[in-house]
Amino acid sequence: MIIGCPKEIKPQEFRVGMTPNAAREAVAHGHTVLIEAGAGLGAGFDDAAYIDAGAQIEATAKDIFAKADMIVKVKEPQPGERKMLREGQLLFTYLHLAPDPEQTKDLLASGCTAIAYETVTDANGGLPLLAPMSEVAGRLAPQVGAWTLQKANGGRGVLMGGVPGVGPARVMVIGGGVVGTHAAKIAAGMGADVTVLDRSLPRMRYLDDVFGGQFKTQYASTGNIAELAIEADMVIGAVLIPGAAAPKLITREQLSTMKPGAALVDVAIDQGGCFETSKATTHADPVYDVDGIMHYCVANMPGAVARTSTIALGNATMPFMLALADKGWKQACEDDPHLLNGLNVHAGQLTYYAVGKALGIDVLSPQLALKS
Numbered sequence: 310m311i312i313g314c315p316k317e318i319k320p321q322e323f324r325v326g327m328t329p330n331a332a333r334e335a336v337a338h339g340h341t342v343l344i345e346a347g348a349g350l351g352a353g354f355d356d357a358a359y360i361d362a363g364a365q366i367e368a369t370a371k372d373i374f375a376k377a378d379m380i381v382k383v384k385e386p387q388p389g390e391r392k393m394l395r396e397g398q399l400l401f402t403y404l405h406l407a408p409d410p411e412q413t414k415d416l417l418a419s420g421c422t423a424i425a426y427e428t429v430t431d432a433n434g435g436l437p438l439l440a441p442m443s444e445v446a447g448r449l450a451p452q453v454g455a456w457t458l459q460k461a462n463g464g465r466g467v468l469m470g471g472v473p474g475v476g477p478a479r480v481m482v483i484g485g486g487v488v489g490t491h492a493a494k495i496a497a498g499m500g501a502d503v504t505v506l507d508r509s510l511p512r513m514r515y516l517d518d519v520f521g522g523q524f525k526t527q528y529a530s531t532g533n534i535a536e537l538a539i540e541a542d543m544v545i546g547a548v549l550i551p552g553a554a555a556p557k558l559i560t561r562e563q564l565s566t567m568k569p570g571a572a573l574v575d576v577a578i579d580q581g582g583c584f585e586t587s588k589a590t591t592h593a594d595p596v597y598d599v600d601g602i603m604h605y606c607v608a609n610m611p612g613a614v615a616r617t618s619t620i621a622l623g624n625a626t627m628p629f630m631l632a633l634a635d636k637g638w639k640q641a642c643e644d645d646p647h648l649l650n651g652l653n654v655h656a657g658q659l660t661y662y663a664v665g666k667a668l669g670i671d672v673l674s675p676q677l678a679l680k681s
């Protein structure tokens with residue numbers, strides 16, 4: 310198979326879909342790997358590292374899209390990239406279609422087959438291709454939230470750990486999955502007073518067993534969220550209903566009950582955001598103010614630490630990328646129902662129910678797509 314990896318073009322996105330190590334393994338499996346010139350530079354991988362791994366360098370994204378059977382990326386294809394996708398081509402990347410009708414329309418029109426990293430599952434009920442980036446975004450969230458709390462950035466002027474004689478920042482983390490757990494660990498490590506809220510009692514039992522003493526847990530009822538929001542210096546949004554648009558857990562009205570200059574960090578923004586007033590921002594201009602509350606809503610947070618993120622993502626995607634290349638997508642998905650859960654689009658039809666429900670579009674069952 311010809312595997313193509315273009316340079317990411319989303320603003321301030323420095324990750325790359327394939328590391329030289331991933332390219333080396335694909336070449337060892339007998340595949341041709343095409344990398345766009347300079348694609349890895351932002352993550353610290355120069356063209357020579359890919360050539361050394363046996364890959365070939367192509368001058369433009371156009372060459373990559375024209376020649377490759379499978380495109381391996383990081384972020385959802387941007388409008389210009391969507392125009393280059395073609396019928397029968399396989400796209401393997403993050404998509405986050407539920408809040409993105411424009412991208413969905415273009416992918417359906419292209420006739421491509423698209424497997425979304427964020428909906429591939431594992432045997433433990435986890436999301437193995439989302440997890441590494443959730444670990445990164447979770448660990449970054451208190452760091453960017455602390456920056457947002459600084460006065461010069463519009464924040465309340467509160468230090469996460471306080472100082473002797475002055476109490477710490479109060480941090481509420483909504484959603485205690487991968488993002489929430491890593492965010493809580495780091496915020497607690499910075500000395501903040503942290504509470505994690507979730508709707509899953511087994512998850513809260515786990516968090517209490519492992520982290521009791523470092524941070525507290527509370528059930529994520531509307532009442533508890535409203536009460537804690539009043540006291541919070543920082544709220545980190547980390548909920549997920551896989552594939553679906555995020556539920557709105559703090560309304561615009563509630564902002565007036567919060568402390569002026571408090572920080573909302575909405576990590577769930579890539580699924581539409583879990584605060585009513587959230588809208589996606591970029592690393593170039595990450596924070597905005599609504600009613601005196603500072604919102605940080607960057608949809609590709611891991612891009613800020615591109616080298617760590619690229620290597621972590623590559624470790625997770627490599628076995629799936631190799632299975633898709635070795636067997637073709639149909640056989641690979643037939644052999645692995647968890648990979649089939651990643652199928653979102655095939656030959657002009659949506660194949661993921663939560664996305665169809667969010668966008669009001671009919672869905673072809675992925676099992677039927679395999680037979681088409």
Ligand SMILES: NC(=O)C1=CN([C@@H]2O[C@H](COP(=O)(O)OP(=O)(O)OC[C@H]3O[C@@H](n4cnc5c(N)ncnc54)[C@H](O)[C@@H]3O)[C@@H](O)[C@H]2O)C=CC1
Nearest residue numbers: 442443446484486487488507508529548549577608609610
């Ligand atoms: N902005 C960015 O750069 C990035 C965003 N993300 C996003 O972060 C979000 C969280 O991802 P993960 O932690 O990996 O998911 P996860 O599935 O590990 O955790 C989500 C948690 O939310 C909980 N939850 C669901 N509905 C809830 C509700 N109404 N109230 C409270 N808790 C609720 C679930 O019980 C679960 O424990 C996703 O939307 C993901 O796409 C992930 C990585 C990077």
Ligand SMILES: CC(=O)C(=O)O
Nearest residue numbers: 403442579608609611
């Ligand atoms: C999860 C995701 O969308 C990202 O890492 O950018």
Ligand SMILES: [Mg+2]
Nearest residue numbers: 579608609610
């Ligand atoms: Mg994202």
